[in-house]
Structures are given as C-alpha cells and as structure tokens.
Amino acid sequence: MSPSRRIGLTGSIGAGKSTVAALLRARGYPVLDADQQARLATQEPGTLAALDALFPGVVVVGVLDRAALAARVFGDPQALAALNAVVHPRVRARMAALEEQAVRAGAAVTVHDVPLLFEGGLDAKMHGVLVVDAPLAVRVARVMARSGLTEAEVLARDARQLSPAEKRARATAVIENSGDLNELEVQVTAALAQLGLK
Structure with a gap:
C-alpha cells in the first residue's frame, strides 16, 4: 500500500x-519526520546493543550518549557507514509503517x-x-x-x-x-x- x-x-x-x-x-x-524516527529507533534495546557493540561506551545505563556517538563518527567515513548500517534500516521501516498508517487514515x-x-x-x-x-x-x-x-x-x-x-x-x-x-x-x-x- x-x-x-x-x-x-x-x-x-x-x-x-x-x-x-x-x-x-x-x-x-x-509529515513523517526521519530525525524523530531515528531518535526513537536509537532508544530500542536492539539498536542500543548493536551501537554499544560497535562503539563501546556510547551507551550509558541504557541511554545513548548522542554527543559521544557524534564525536566518534564525525570525520570518520567508515564509522559513519557502520552507524548508518545499524540505524537507517530501522528508520526506513518506521517511516514505511507511518506512511501506511497515514494512507489507511485516508491521506492522498x-x-x-x-x-x-x-x-x-x-x-x-x-x-x-x-x-x-x-x-x-x-x-x-x-x-x-x-x-x-x-x-x-x-x-x-x-x-x-x-x-x-x-x-x-x-x-x-x-x-x-x-x-x-x-x-x-x-x-x-x-x-x-x-x-x-x-
């Protein structure tokens, strides 16, 4: 759909x-907000576990330290690509679900x-x-x-x-x-x- x-x-x-x-x-x-969905995706336990494995120390007491993560990936294309490989598919799935919900509600x-x-x-x-x-x-x-x-x-x-x-x-x-x-x-x-x- x-x-x-x-x-x-x-x-x-x-x-x-x-x-x-x-x-x-x-x-x-x-309006489907990809940034908002990225924030929500990075609160999910599965996403946090994957990010903690890739970038040890960026998850503190179950919460993503966004500033620390940004510092780790900024200027490092390989680290950024690894981050995107974890987060982007989750964001795309969330955006697709929101789109389907909007269409079911009658949005053209x-x-x-x-x-x-x-x-x-x-x-x-x-x-x-x-x-x-x-x-x-x-x-x-x-x-x-x-x-x-x-x-x-x-x-x-x-x-x-x-x-x-x-x-x-x-x-x-x-x-x-x-x-x-x-x-x-x-x-x-x-x-x-x-x-x-x-």
Missing part, C-alpha cells in the same frame, strides 16, 4: 526545514522530512522534492543560536552535506526562508502550487 503522492522535504542545516514541516502539518499534510499525500534525502538516494522514491534554503550566514547564525555550536562547527557540518546549489538544482520546488513567517507562508503556498497541491 502506498499513497498516490509522496513528497520529500529537505534542506541544508539551519535552512528552516522544521518550520516548513510545521506549516505543512498545519495545512493537514501528514505524505511528506517525508529527511535531512539527507539526496545523500541517501531517497529522492528517487519521491513524486516531488521541496528544498528549503536560506543564505549561508543566516543558516549559520540560526544553528549557532539554537545549538551552542561554534561557527566553525556549523560550517564543518554544512560541508558534509550536499551543497545548497546541488539541492536546489535537484528540487522540484525551492522554498526561500530568509524572511519572516508570513513570507515563508507565501513561499510554501507557491511551492505546493508547483507540485499541484494546495
């Missing part, structure tokens, strides 16, 4: 993808909020892709304000993702998020129109 339309939602760090996701939810679209469209949509090749499974973007300086300032990361740390994370220019080139529609919420609403409306949605 699959919906008639599956829309991908992605964007670079600090672009405001979560804000757009909230606006889409407010318009009645089921589901929005898949996936930060690394293009990097994971998931755009091939979408009927359209919305990319949220904003100028680099704006994105860096947003992430620094919300996370406490330094500018260098934000830039390093941004550099690990597909470039905004590449994402824009591969998007069905681009949502510019450099203004206020009212301007963003206008952008969302225009992007949905490009997809033939309301």
Whole structure:
C-alpha cells in the first residue's frame, strides 16, 4: 500500500526545514519526520546493543550518549557507514509503517522530512522534492543560536552535506526562508502550487 503522492522535504542545516514541516502539518499534510524516527529507533534495546557493540561506551545505563556517538563518527567515513548500517534500516521501516498508517487514515499525500534525502538516494522514491534554503550566514547564525555550536562547527557540518546549489538544482520546488513567517507562508503556498497541491 502506498499513497498516490509522496513528497520529500529537505534542506541544508539551519535552512528552516522544521518550520516548513510545521506549516505543512498545519495545512493537514501528514509529515513523517526521519530525525524523530531515528531518535526513537536509537532508544530500542536492539539498536542500543548493536551501537554499544560497535562503539563501546556510547551507551550509558541504557541511554545513548548522542554527543559521544557524534564525536566518534564525525570525520570518520567508515564509522559513519557502520552507524548508518545499524540505524537507517530501522528508520526506513518506521517511516514505511507511518506512511501506511497515514494512507489507511485516508491521506492522498505524505511528506517525508529527511535531512539527507539526496545523500541517501531517497529522492528517487519521491513524486516531488521541496528544498528549503536560506543564505549561508543566516543558516549559520540560526544553528549557532539554537545549538551552542561554534561557527566553525556549523560550517564543518554544512560541508558534509550536499551543497545548497546541488539541492536546489535537484528540487522540484525551492522554498526561500530568509524572511519572516508570513513570507515563508507565501513561499510554501507557491511551492505546493508547483507540485499541484494546495
């Protein structure tokens, strides 16, 4: 069972993808959040056991130390690939179950909020892709304000993702998020129109 339309939602760090996701939810679209499902997946005993075996010390009293895990895999492609091999299949299964649930509830469209949509090749499974973007300086300032990361740390994370220019080139529609919420609403409306949605 699959919906008639599956829309991908992605964007670079600090672009405001979560804000757009909230606006889409407010318009009645089921938004399936891959990050949220990853957090839930990494609370499962089986996942924790697998991660503890791969990265001893990252599970403390049955809880994943996310900062320690991030420090272990950042900048180490082999460690990151090992992490992804454990987590990604579990996240995909959770997203598929949520999608089926939404379809059974009558949803004709589901929005898949996936930060690394293009990097994971998931755009091939979408009927359209919305990319949220904003100028680099704006994105860096947003992430620094919300996370406490330094500018260098934000830039390093941004550099690990597909470039905004590449994402824009591969998007069905681009949502510019450099203004206020009212301007963003206008952008969302225009992007949905490009997809033939309301």
